[in-house]
Amino acid sequence: MSQSGSKQKIYFTLAVVLVMVALIFFIHTLKGLKKNDFGVTSPQQYPRTKGPSQAAVKIEEFTDFLCPACAVGSRVLNEYMKKYPDDMRLVYHYYPLYPNSLPSAVYAECAGAQGKFWEYHDRLISQVKTIHRAKGDAVFRYLLKIAEDIDLDMEQIRQCVADPKVEKVIIKEKELGNNMGVRATPTYFINGKRVVGHIALKEEFKKYFKESASAAQEIPKGSQAN
């Protein structure tokens, strides 16, 4: 190969790289998968929330009740929410993946209708393995048992879980997740920033609360927002 041929080959390579990178970023932009494209959804729209609405750290989670990593993530969230009760707001979204996940979500939604979503949620994730492995009617027996344990109105629960609208709510939530590029659970959006997995969640919290702790020290007392 002559020297000019070699140069041309290098130029052509660079051109291919540039065109391909531009093309991929263009498609990404079209798909709207950039992290900052997502705002935190309004609390009115999603009733499965906890923490003050004016909290500095707003988290949306897309999880499956029966995914072990989601259970770990949930424990991390609970730990931080206990530590920083005024600084965090959590919005829960269903993202069922396994065969027993959908009925679990339906029961949790119905528990939510009686104002006990989070109690049901915490009981469910403490029994991840049992419910995940359960087959046939055993799943529903476990789910009803949790409802009994947290003193839900059982008649209301039975009526609620039979209502097809409840299942539609959950499917719609999963579609929302898909549109937001959620592909695995647990996926979180912390103030709009995508974080996938419980390890990443811990890392982000460490970073975030360290930063806000140092920022808070710089702000004189009394000038902080309530």
Place this chain on the structure above:
Amino acid sequence: MQKFNLFFIVRLLLGLLYVSSGIEKLMQPYENFVYVLQGYDIVHNYTLERIAAFFFPWIEFFLGVFLLLGLWIKLCLWGYSVLSLTFIVVVSQAIVRKLQIDNCGCFGDLVHMPLHAVIILDVGVLVLAFVLYKKINLSSYFSLDHYYSKR
């Protein structure tokens, strides 16, 4: 009439394999691939995991594109071998340690593969890359390398 060239076909297939694997990951938010890497429990450093998750799909994608175009074929085949060996090591340690990974994450959402199948696939890629390297003249059929070598 031009004789049927199996090496050319294999080169195209290997190229397509890496292009599809790379593009599927590139089309998803890279944080999803960070989570896949964390599942293999090998790096233990969040920053490194993020760097790897960001660059790995690009490397796969460009190796595939260049092999399809027949540009820097020898270098690409080295790249394929190194990547395949890396995948074999990473996946093997996951199998030995019995890590709970149902889907390798190699092709994003496109194809779900169990870990044993990944080992077979990567050994296959490694062997084919070696064969193409050994028969570089035949592999370079209808390639830009061939075009530029004549200029």
